Amino acid sequence: MRLMDEHYLEHPTEGVKRMRDFLLTLGIRVNHKRVRRLLRLMGLMAIYPRRNLIRLRQAKYIRPYLLRDLQVVRPNQVWAIDITYIPVPRGFLYLTA
Template identity: 50%
Template sequence: MRLIDERYLLHPEYGYPRMTDWLREKENEVSYKRVARLMRTMGLQAITPGPHTSKPASGHKIYPYLLRNVEIERVNQVWSTDITYIPRRNGYMYLAAVIDWRSRYVLSWELSSTMDSLFCIDALECALRQGTPEIFNTDQGAQFTSSGFTGVLLDKEITISMDGRGRALDNVFIERLWWSVKYEKIYPQSYSDGHSLHQGLSSYFEYYNNERKHSALDKRTPVEVFKEGALST
């Protein structure tokens, strides 16, 4: 699963057939069925729509994607969230985060041992204590299409946008965040348990928001851009 995760970050177009072939080239004896099962467990799917993309939960309302060709000009214009697999030395956990698209500021994050909707709702409610976005974007996963999650947004009259099926790049800003988190913090270290992982992520997001300068932000930090933008609205 660690190998699959690293490869997927570099090649999000890989579905389970190509991932299996690549693992076999690296002398891993795996079947297509096993790799498909592991990728489902990790919540991974190829970015190209196809017959193996994940399906939203039956009966959940799906909202249209509203952000194609939209210019992101201000803080709190668009927020988004996602879930990613986080490997540990003896197991794994899932990380959910909420990010502001203009500033790249991570408003909140939560860890969970399961991919249920509760920790995603916790992350959302924590983020909303810092402001209110005009549009909130997610994928079509069951966690985000659940009435518990969408209800929080609708109660605050926030417009909901959802990625097209299989299109991870519709949520490109948080995909870049996952790449940074994993290659700068998770992969260089080996966390033995949830407590040490939580401590490591706490220090990383503190650094990411307050010290890590972004070229796309004119060499400013996310917190600088977010606070400046929030004050001007």
Template identity: 45%
Template sequence: MMRIIAAYHTEYPTAGVVHMRDMLRLRGYLVNAKRVRRLMRKMNILVIYPQKSLTKGTVASYVHPYLLRGFR
């Protein structure tokens, strides 16, 4: 089963645990997501997906000045 997961991961690196579980079930293996997650962790397989970038602020293209500064 680990060989099948490794071969599928090289072809589809964005396939996660649920995708792998469904693929294995279609091939006739009776597995659940916990087992697939454990095997993928054991084989050091990480899924490629966009990571969070919470520390980066948005870059403003133009900063507008506060025109009412100094007025009462």
């Protein structure tokens, strides 16, 4: 546990799998479940950058509106789709219609 604590202080962004790989390089045979349990017991968890979904990004280029002067006169001449996302605890899901 001391080695894990020292490694965490040097690399706080590394998670369970990299911690397991570090211990394997030292010759300590351990699986990811045990590493996860020990890290939880010590109160350590990887520091990840926060998601920034609010920041609006500017478009790289302007997409032309192709239907501006088009006269729709028959079925199946124009199709459309809408995509949105639904926030869930582990990220988000796409919803298309």
